[in-house]
Amino acid sequence: MRLTVIGTGYLGATHAICMAVMGYEVLGVDVDTTKIEKLASGEVPFFEPGLPELLTKALESGRLRFSTSFQEAAEFGDVHFICVGTPQQKDSEAADMTYVDAAVTSLAPHLTRRTLVVGKSTVPVGTADRLAGLLHELAPAGTDVELAWNPEFLREGFAVDDTMKPDRMVFGVTTAWAEEQLRAAFEPVLAQGVPVKVTDLKTAELVKVAANSFLATKISYINAMAEICEATGADVHDLAEALAYDERIGGKFLRPGLGFGGGCLPKDIRAFAHRAEELGVGQAVGFLREIDGINRRRRARTVDLVVELCGGVVEGKKVAALGAAFKPNSDDIRDAPALDVAASLHRMGAHVVVYDPAAMDNARRVHPELTYAVNALDAARDADVVVLLTEWNEFRDISPEVIGAVARQTKIVDGRHALVPAEWRAAGWEYRALGRP
Structure with missing residues (x-):
């Protein structure tokens, strides 16, 4: 079986590389020639631990190639994976389906034999039915072209493991043949005992957004408790640890702090809530609006803590911002709380100096008005306040005495609850964190 991967961004490149390493012949396809040239030359155009080494291995094996030709893809592949992005629309909270639709309408006219097209992109429920109609209308093979949905569950920083040994697989199919093709396409993965849930197209489309909504709810729940703790003098960190002992709740994603991004x-x-409103069931997920609001408020409250440590005025003060990516082990700055x-x-007049181990180039491109340092100590030199915004291990492990020797004032805001307050206070630092006394 030969596979094509349409779209070579974060999801597509990871999927193509890993499937080639697992033994399949794979053709990665993209309309972005620069991206294709980089991958073909062995360069991963984003930061993901372990992936560059696998790209080298896949290219050397001869099983992985890249192209900009949809005709070549149609002739080559038995299963075509759609892995393009679905960003938020500029003027709406709805998902932008431009790239998904373009991928399908570009591939379909070249499909002349029985084949399976598999959506992996995160889309509004009902999209698969519409795309199946497009395929049958535009493909010379007509209804011999089938559509399935196989949502992705990648965590940035762990994408290789999540691709090669996921915690589950979901196959949204309409025929036994489509299920057989998917099982053949993932044979090395399934051989490891990975559980498979076979379902209809609509349920498969919903799994990813439902999972992300649940995780976002859990994150924002503990951050809502942080707001209560700030009003009462309680400690949200201790509260979260106490809740985590309850096995019905668990500790994963129950970490207070600056909130989620990416x-x-x-x-x-936002797209899920928008789609629910279109379907007339917006009230069912109305709580997601407040989840989003809680998440946004954590950013504003972090700014407030910095202002408080500056004596109420940040204008003219130097602030060392440790972190730019939305999470560690990533260079992704999309909707990053740190950069926000x-x-x-x-904008309030502070002189902000940013350092991040991986996201500096991306940050400079989007926020050229900020100053950028070469390392954490360089960022903290002569700083009036240090604010930890992304919980990279090198920030967790930094010595309060060492950084204190270069800062102008020993004041820190721990936006990620990543540090041990007692250690920093013992070293003479004024320590503040969301939801902590």
Whole structure:
């Protein structure tokens, strides 16, 4: 079986590389020639631990190639994976289906034999039925072209493991043949005992957005408790630990702090709420609006803590911002809380110096008004306040004595509850964190 992967962004490139390493012949297809040229030369155009080494291995094996030709893809592939992005529309909370529709309408006219097209992109429920109609209308093979849905569950920073040994697979299909093709396309994965849920197209479309909505709810729940703790003098960190002992609740995603960002959770919960309203069941997920609101408020409250440590005025003060990516082990700055806080402080007149181990180039491109350092100590030099915004291990492990020797004032806001307050206070730091006394 030969596979094509349409779209070579974060999802598509990871999927293509990993499937080739697992033994399949794979053709990655994209309309972006620069991206294709980079991948073909062995360069991964984004930060993801372990993936560059696998790209080298896949290219050397001869099983992975890249192209901009949809005709070549149609002739080559037995199963075609649609892995393009579905960003939020500029003038709406709805998902932008431009790239998904373009992928299908570009591929379909070249499909002349029985084949399976598999959607992996996160889309509004009902999209698969519409795309199946497009395929049958535009493909010379007509109804011999079938559509299935196989949502992705990648975590940035762990995408290789999540591709090669996921915690589950979901196959949304309409025929036994489509299920057989998917099982053949993922044979090395399924051989490891990975559980499979076979369902209809609509349920498969809903799984990803439902999962992300649940995770966003859990994150925002503990951050709502942080707001209560700030009003009462309680400690949200201790509260979260106490809740985590309840096995019905668990500790995962129950970490208070600056909140979530990135290219998935924020836009997915907004698109989900928007789609529910279109279907006339908006009240069922109306709570997602408040989840989004709680998440946004954490950013504003982090700015407030910095202002408080500056004596009420940040204008003219130097702030060291440790972190720019939305999470560690990633260079993704989409809807990044860290950069949102840094940019807000800059607009208030602070001199903000940013350092991130992986996201510096992306941050500079989007926020050229900020100043950028070469390392954490460089960022903290002569700082009036240090604010930890992305919980990279190198920030967790930094010595309060060492950074205190270069800062102008030993004041820190721990936006991620990543530090041990007692250690920093013992070293003479004034320590503040969301939801902590």
